[in-house]
Amino acid sequence: MPGSVTARTLGGLELLATDGGETVDGDDARAEPRIVEVAINKWLADGGQHLFPARGGTSTITLRALSVRPQCALYVGTVGGGSGVSTLVAKVRGHGPSWRGDLQSRGRPRLRRGSATASELTTLEYGGLRNIYTTFGMSHPEFGVVRPLGHLVEESTILMDYVEASTLREVFMAESRLRLSSRSALRTEATRDVWRRAGAWLRMFHQSTSEQSAPASQSNRQDVIDLFHAYHDFLSTRLGTRAVGDIARRGAVLAASVLPEQLPLVVGHGDYAPRNMFVSSRGRLSVFDPMPRWKIPCYEDVCRFLVALRLLGLQVHTHGAAYSQHELERRESDVIAAYFAPDAAPLDQLRCYQLLILLDKWSAVIDSSNQGWRPRLQTASMRLASGYLRRQAQRLIELSHS
Ligand SMILES: Nc1ncnc2c1ncn2[C@@H]1O[C@H](COP(=O)(O)OP(=O)(O)O)[C@@H](O)[C@H]1O
Ligand SMILES: [Mg+2]
Structure with missing residues (x-):
């Protein structure tokens, strides 16, 4: 019956909103946001800055949490200043707070078997984003892209443009x-x-x-x-x-x-x-x-x-x-x-x-x-x-x- 279910009971439905298919291996805990922040600032100084049209303003970044999820956390930070501010997203993979309890296999059948490290999954996702970027480009009339900016290998982190949509x-x-x-x-x-x-x-x-x-x-x-x-x-x-x-x-x-x-x-x-x-x-x-x-x-x-x-x-x-x-x-x-x-x-x-x-x-x-x-x-x-x-x-x- 519509309306007969309280908000409290909806929590379990969230389970259905995940693919539940990727299993992460090993003990590689997610890098702390401050460590990622330092790595991004180094990346900016080493040339990453050129990806942004903004002139002037700050060339260092401070991260704010966007979303903390079972297997990753997303942060946002701004580069530049005045009218030329760009916002980037850092997606940091690793074990989230609820990961171990939720996804450890208890022997149920799955569409696929086999686990991968956070680092391997990050590399795959970054490769996928780059492929999407080259396939669809920035000026397709029907399709946009989330521009991939960089891959911080040590931190299992992907950098990409923030999308306001x-x-x-x-x-x-x-x-x-x-x-x-x-x-x-x-x-x-x-x-x-x-x-x-x-x-x-x-x-x-x-x-x-x-x-x-x-x-x-x-x-x-x-x-x-x-x-x-x-x-x-x-x-x-x-x-x-x-x-x-x-x-x-x-x-x-x-x-x-x-x-x-x-x-x-x-x-x-x-x-x-x-x-x-x-x-x-x-x-x-x-x-x-x-x-x-x-x-x-x-x-x-x-x-x-x-x-x-x-x-x-x-x-x-x-x-x-x-x-x-x-x-x-x-x-x-x-x-x-x-x-x-x-x-x-x-x-x-x-x-x-x-x-x-x-x-x-x-x-x-x-x-x-x-x-x-x-x-x-x-x-x-x-x-x-x-x-x-x-x-x-x-x-x-x-x-x-x-
Ligand atoms: N580039 C982005 N710009 C703005 N929001 C983003 C961006 N990437 C992800 N998000 C937000 O974070 C959420 C989780 O990101 P997602 O990459 O789908 O993580 P997960 O792998 O946990 O599903 C998305 O549903 C979206 O709301
Ligand atoms: Mg998702």
């Missing part, structure tokens, strides 16, 4: 809450095209990475079938076979019938979701937070986006506003059509992959809820999220048989 997640939420007002109607018109852009952006990004090397993950149909069975085993052990039903097994049957034996691989974005995209006031889309660590089936990035959109639908719903099915579907089909154009989209394959990602999210929610024998979901938000994920999975199964 809403994320697509924020735009989507705001459209819902205000959708009956005239201001919202204007906003909707300006951002209508952004969903198509999200599909077109991903297509260009995948094309730009198709020659790159990276280890492959789920390169063939059998890998996907095995994963469906692993999710079935995990969920039915935790929740009981009646609660889980045959959703995951039907996913395996679907995979066997609709996926090609070898899946089309690309180096993925890794967390392609509305929270990782800025939308300018004119609807220009800038994607950030890449993690091009694996070659993955191209469906995965597309489907992560679609699943993230559905999960946002839940969050919007629990805030007391809503989207109609029709509105959600319109956005989904804009994304899909733009990604696959001019070809027809392989809808059954996409449903199959969305189902796989939903089962991964469902397993993550269950895994985080309790560790005891036959645990019960502890909080209202966990139950809400779990029930919603199950209904979304059911919906995909039904669609694939229609």
Whole structure:
């Protein structure tokens, strides 16, 4: 029921707003902001300053916290002075305060295995940002970029331009809450095209990475079938076979019938979701937070986006506003059509992959809820999220048989 969920119970839903896929290895704690500040000032003095058009003013920086997250912290600082101030963001990776407790593997199935150090992940993200920068440039009419400025290797830190814009997640939420007002109607018109852009952006990004090397993950149909069975085993052990039903097994049957034996691989974005995209006031889309660590089936990035959109639908719903099915579907089909154009989209394959990602999210929610024998979901938000994920999975199964 919209409005029946209190703000307190929404906390567990935040779990669904992360990819939960990258595991960090080792004891490399995050560098202290003061150490990063010193490193940035050295970087500025060694030539970094030339990246900014500002003249005069200060050439040293003082960092302020922007956001502290489980696996990284973001800081902002300004360079220059007077009318020529530039703001940069430092993204410092390492173990955040809640990292150890949240992400240590407890043996649940995952879309991918293997851990990497904070330093390796930072190098990959910086490479991804640079690739986006060279692929899309600064003057594309539809796409912006978050300009990468520097990589402080010792501090596992990326420097980039600060972007003053809403994320697509924020735009989507705001459209819902205000959708009956005239201001919202204007906003909707300006951002209508952004969903198509999200599909077109991903297509260009995948094309730009198709020659790159990276280890492959789920390169063939059998890998996907095995994963469906692993999710079935995990969920039915935790929740009981009646609660889980045959959703995951039907996913395996679907995979066997609709996926090609070898899946089309690309180096993925890794967390392609509305929270990782800025939308300018004119609807220009800038994607950030890449993690091009694996070659993955191209469906995965597309489907992560679609699943993230559905999960946002839940969050919007629990805030007391809503989207109609029709509105959600319109956005989904804009994304899909733009990604696959001019070809027809392989809808059954996409449903199959969305189902796989939903089962991964469902397993993550269950895994985080309790560790005891036959645990019960502890909080209202966990139950809400779990029930919603199950209904979304059911919906995909039904669609694939229609
Ligand atoms: N260049 C930037 N300019 C302004 N805000 C940013 C920038 N990069 C990140 N942010 C803000 O910080 C949040 C987290 O950044 P992100 O790189 O997505 O971290 P994570 O890897 O933890 O998901 C973003 O959702 C955005 O609000
Ligand atoms: Mg992010």
